[in-house]
Amino acid sequence: MLLEVYAQTELRSRSQQHGGIAACLSLVLLLLVVSPSLAFAQDQAVAIHLIDMAQDSELSITAASLADGWYDESEDSRVSGYELSDGTPVKFADWYHTDWPDTRVDLLTQFGDDFGLLWGFSTGERGEKYTIDPSLRVGFVAQAHPAANSILSLTVRAVAWGNLNEQTCEGDYGEIGGVQTVNCRLAATFLPPEETLQYLAHAEPNRLHISLSYSASF
């Protein structure tokens, strides 16, 4: 029964740029979906299923948005970089870019027909000026049958680690300000260099996911 509920293996890719990666992952996924079924015969009590694999991390989106800068109302344009004092352009996109977006893998170890342990991980992500730590994902799913042809399902999943942290830069302001640790994005704004640090991006993944669902067949 659990397989019916969770046989929704999918692969979502964040962008078309990762189409090749997505294709590779699809192949791996297909193998993983098939092989557990072979490894753990249906008559065995425990089976492992790959139930989801995706590059849909909200923190990846947050990290990518750092490259977009901010909207400047007075100029009706986005600020996505600045010039150094000698005119050399600096683009945020060079700092907040990655070749491998945070990818999560969710698996299910099934114990009987109505209970399973959810477990998995995410790979994390790294750009020049930020990191998303790898995470560990653990939980369970339990099912009940309040009536014939109906399923009440409870899913609980917790996530450990996986924080997004923006890194600092070393800005050299020469005679007027010396070398200071600054928020890379805000180094050329009017904020005093030391005050830019309070605007460093930090985000945590959704730590606890709980869902209760009910389905009935007619």
Added chain:
Amino acid sequence: MTLRLKYLVTAAVAALALLGGASSSIAQTTSPVLRSWMSPDIADAWTQGYKGQKTTITIVDDFTSSSKFTGNLGTGSLLYRHGEWTRLEASMIAPLATIKSQSFYSGTTVPLAAGLNVLNLSYGMYARGTYSLSQLGWSAQESSIINYAKNGRAVIVKAAGNDGIAIGSVNAAGNKDFLNLALVGAPSALFVGALTRNGTVANPASLASYSNKAGTNTAVQSHFLVVGVESSKTGLAGTSFAAPIISGYASILGSKFTTATPTQITNQLLNTARKDTLLNYNAATYGMGEASLSRALAPLTIR
């Protein structure tokens, strides 16, 4: 384009004690909203919420005479005295700076406040060009200003003048601005000339025909900046209205680099001025170039 200059002959006698002759003085001329006459550079300051706080701009100018003229800095047409205009302009560039006013008729020492001080001098002190600097005796007011500039105690922003000549030269009336001369070589003094508008690389600006230029003296060139005075938008022309822009820039810099000295603020504005936004740049005309607030705020390197 009409220059809004006022010859304040009566002020001269009080303000400048000349040894052995008569003198004359020439006045050269808040809610934070980016006005059409302002450089887009300024907008970023407001976006980030820093607009010159913890700094003081003192406007030494005319706040008491009956001489008024009309202009519009984007807040509607107003009839103001010369000092009221320069004060308004500086406060619009650096809205959170403390703005103080001193009548240049007072002749008294200009007091300094705690923190960074910027003194805006949109006036000149004229005497016959045949005199030398050593023949002049300054009032307590100008003495204090000159000492602040020489000792690096305040950023002294001086309007270059509107005779279309090199700083330190004799004008068509046979007079020199001796306040300019007294500030040459002072580490925290800035001379400010006027461009016809804000320059860009694609559309470089030229010096306004009335504006004094840096000239061949390298000590002047190295402390000379230019900035756009968009008189077609404001009805206000003259280097009187270039200086308050630089005063505002200095104030904003001081609110970012809170421990910087007036001389460091001065040098930062000079060293980051742009030459690629000026038509046929040369140091004798434009000095160090067009002031760029965004570049003055930016680091030299980042990694």
